[in-house]
Amino acid sequence: MPELIAKTALSGQSTTHAGTTLAEVNLGQITSIACFPGQMAAVSAVLGPFPAPNTHADGLCWTGPDQAFLIGRAAPDLTGLAATTDQTGGWAALRLTGPLAVDVLARLVPLDLRHMTEGQAARAPLGHMQMVLMREADSFLILVFRSMARTAWHELEEAMQMLAARKAL
């Protein structure tokens, strides 16, 4: 049997323009946790505090009503409490860091991200793509469908290039 290697969508590539860096990152395992009605407290007892809407903390990110992604660790047994689905291969994760990050995203996301603070998250479009957006201490973490990884990369890098060119004038 040949040894099969799990590869990320963009082979971990990164690019830097005017001091702002876009890099694909490997978040490890991602599991969607969708609480059954009335079971959120019981799920929290097993997983840790279930994230409030539009927040993320400790590897748990809110992704919709009574729903979150568990990122970077294996899901515990939540039989009877929540529907759990493995999403690991379904998403591409991009980290955007640097002085142009907010301006780059302003070209693609219809939200005012200037005041987004660490620990906040959002479900919002990136261009026409579905996105899970997380604000970290010094960066934005962007999750898009894996099938959209190259499109997301293209749109983000194009915005980075435009802003870097304008800055160089």
Added chain:
Amino acid sequence: MRLICPLCGPRDRREFYYSGSEDYLNRPTPDAPAEAWDDMLHLRDNPAGVTRDLWYHETGCGSWLLVTRSTTTHEILATERVADRKGAGA
């Protein structure tokens, strides 16, 4: 135009899919006469003023919203999640 999603906050109209009148929430019972089904499926008011319709937060949280708005002033008067309505999901 902006709609206020009760979960996500004020969001651009682009994030939403428009479904239609709130009439779709009021399904007749299975044994209701054909006229009642015909009403629900096909007959709509066309008010100049306050209307209530269903919007889907497509590129946001995935909630169905019931939006009360004015067709004359474009004012959004109220938004609520269909799932939060009494008896929803029962």
